[in-house]
Amino acid sequence: MVRYPRRGVENQKQLENFPIVKCVAGEKILCVQRQHPIEFIVPLVLRIIVVLLILFSLVFISPSIQQIPPFALNNSTVITYIILTILSTFFVIEIFSFMTWYYQFYIITNKAIIHRYCFRIGGPYSEVVFGDKMHIQDITRGAPNIIYDFLKIQDVYVYFHEIERKEPFIFKTPHNAQEIEDLLDLLQDNAAKEK
Numbered sequence: 001m002v003r004y005p006r007r008g009v010e011n012q013k014q015l016e017n018f019p020i021v022k023c024v025a026g027e028k029i030l031c032v033q034r035q036h037p038i039e040f041i042v043p044l045v046l047r048i049i050v051v052l053l054i055l056f057s058l059v060f061i062s063p064s065i066q067q068i069p070p071f072a073l074n075n076s077t078v079i080t081y082i083i084l085t086i087l088s089t090f091f092v093i094e095i096f097s098f099m100t101w102y103y104q105f106y107i108i109t110n111k112a113i114i115h116r117y118c119f120r121i122g123g124p125y126s127e128v129v130f131g132d133k134m135h136i137q138d139i140t141r142g143a144p145n146i147i148y149d150f151l152k153i154q155d156v157y158v159y160f161h162e163i164e165r166k167e168p169f170i171f172k173t174p175h176n177a178q179e180i181e182d183l184l185d186l187l188q189d190n191a192a193k194e195k
Helices: 009-016 038-065 076-102 146-150 177-194
Strands: 029-033 104-109 112-117 125-130 136-142 155-160 169-171
Touching: 029 177, 038 076, 076 104, 104 177, 112 169, 136 177, 155 177
Parallel strands: none
Antiparallel strands: 029 104, 104 112, 112 125, 136 155, 155 169
16 A cells, blocks of 8 residues: 555655656545455465465375376476476466555545556556546545455445446555545535535
């Protein structure tokens, strides 16, 4: 999670110079968050369990398979190569998963809300809703499953009037859903006062 306190000159300079977003004149970054770390950790644990099961089954089943002629793996080098291939594939998948999680940001400025996804084969991807189209109708929070509900990890859904945008802008499992909801309420109140 990348989060900076909103008070102090030093922290404000850090947010203004945040390299992912180039602010226009008068725009200030209020909040930068990643998805909650559990979004990376839970799939990692599940993949570790699967790889361990495959490796244990390979080690324990290989002596019994060696008697079958087409699978005559009497050479331990072949089994070592298979194990190393499985492990290297696992590590490549985990590095890709970590980079996908690490370089995905939810950014709130005083003029826009942004979902920035930087680690993609096709190049960076941004989903942006600008202030002039940010006529928020409703902001709701909801946990995607029972475990996340117990851990107080929630998605934030921002619904707009249908003229501007039919589908909601979704902050999927941000690190601090309450802070996002509070900032969006503040932006909505400020926009109402300016009118």
